[in-house]
Amino acid sequence: xxxxxxxxxxxxxxxxxxxxxxxxxxxxxxxxxxxxxxxxxxxxxxxxxxxxxxxxxxxxxxxxxxxxxxxxxxxxxxxxxxxxxxxxxxxxxxxxxxxxxxxxxxxxxxxxxxxx
Amino acid sequence: xxxxxxxxxxxxxxxxxxxxxxxxxxxxxxxxxxxxxxxxxxxxxxxxxxxxxxxxxxxxxxxxxxxxxxxxxxxxxxxxxxxxxxxxxxxxxxxxxxxxxxxxxxxxx
Numbered sequence: 001x002x003x004x005x006x007x008x009x010x011x012x013x014x015x016x017x018x019x020x021x022x023x024x025x026x027x028x029x030x031x032x033x034x035x036x037x038x039x040x041x042x043x044x045x046x047x048x049x050x051x052x053x054x055x056x057x058x059x060x061x062x063x064x065x066x067x068x069x070x071x072x073x074x075x076x077x078x079x080x081x082x083x084x085x086x087x088x089x090x091x092x093x094x095x096x097x098x099x100x101x102x103x104x105x106x107x108x109x110x111x112x113x114x115x116x
Numbered sequence: 117x118x119x120x121x122x123x124x125x126x127x128x129x130x131x132x133x134x135x136x137x138x139x140x141x142x143x144x145x146x147x148x149x150x151x152x153x154x155x156x157x158x159x160x161x162x163x164x165x166x167x168x169x170x171x172x173x174x175x176x177x178x179x180x181x182x183x184x185x186x187x188x189x190x191x192x193x194x195x196x197x198x199x200x201x202x203x204x205x206x207x208x209x210x211x212x213x214x215x216x217x218x219x220x221x222x223x224x225x
Contacts, residue, residue, distance in 0.1 A: 034213065043204060044159065044215040060117070093158055104149070105213065110158045 003027055004096050006108030013115055018082045021111045023094030029074035030096035034105065035067075038091045050077045074099070084115040118143045118209040122216035130224050135192040137219035139205035147208045148181055148188045153218075154201045162190075195223045 003026040013019045023033055031052050036044040048058045048069050056069035068080040077096075081088055093110040119142040129135050139148065147166045151159035163172055165181035165188060172179045178191040188205055200223050205216040 036215075041220075043218045046212060046214065049212060104161065104164055106161065107151075107158050 004094065004106045004108040006094055006111050008111060009109060010112045011114070013084055013113070015085055015115055016083055018080055019084060019113060020078055020080045021092055021094075021113075023077045023079070023096065023108050025075045025096045025098070025106075028096075028098040030077075031074060031099050032097045033071060033077040034095045034097075035069060035077070035079050036093045036095070038093060038110075040091075044093065047079075081113065084113070086115045089113055089115045118207065118212075118214045120205060120207045120214045120216040122203075122205060122219050124219055125217065126220045126222070128222045128224060129195050131197060132194050135195050135199070135221055137190050137203050137205075137221075139188045139190075139207070139216050141186045141207045141209075141214075143186070143207075143209055145185050145207040145209060148185075149206045149208070149213070150179060150188075150190055151204045151206060151215075152201050153204065157201075159204060192221075195221070197223050197225055199223055 005024045005026050007022045011019055033050040035047045038044045046059050047062045048056045050056045050069050050071040052071045052074050058064045066082055071077040091110050095105045095107045097105045121140050123138050149164045150162040153159045163179050168185050169183045170181040176193045180189045202218045202220045204218045206213045
């Protein structure tokens with residue numbers, strides 16, 4: 001099946017610093033990628049929809065200046081958490097929809113962010 | 117906005133018993149997908165339902181999409197310990213996918 005790779009899997013950063021998470025579709029092109037965050041024992045909350053070559057669409061309540069999303073190519077989207085705070089600690093996960101393959105989306109392995 | 121609820125939130129079953137989780141959307145969906153997430157893991161795609169009233173089976177798993185395309189169910193027959201995890205439905209609305217609240221399944225050996 002289609003493979004989506006996320007990096008890093010684990011990251012610990014100091015409060016006030018920024019951290020970048022990459023999401024790559026390894027064997028397909030994805031015009032659309034999605035970024036979710038998941039708090040422990042909770043569901044996945046959509047943060048933003050990333051479209052290649054255009055600005056991301058953010059969900060209500062998600063600060064676009066804090067969570068910078070770049071989708072520069074058909075196989076790579078990045079999420080940068082700027083000026084991270086401990087409350088940003090969470091599981092961030094991306095997913096990608098292959099071009100012309102209907103609505104099936106494939107998830108990356110996720111990235112655990114801990115801000116200390 | 118679109119909301120997708122799942123019940124129950126938690127379910128403990130004895131190995132060999134059946135299990136069902138129900139998914140309800142506040143809006144009509146174009147399709148619905150089901151995912152399984154093991155503890156510490158990422159969601160893994162199980163199946164997609166598109167047609168009204170559609171029923172699909174995968175071995176011991178039976179998936180159903182409601183006639184109104186606003187609800188769905190996942191039924192597992194004779195659960196096994198390998199079925200442990202959280203099951204999420206994900207409803208495709210207008211241009212975005214909204215995940216259900218999830219049902220965490222525990223199987224007691």
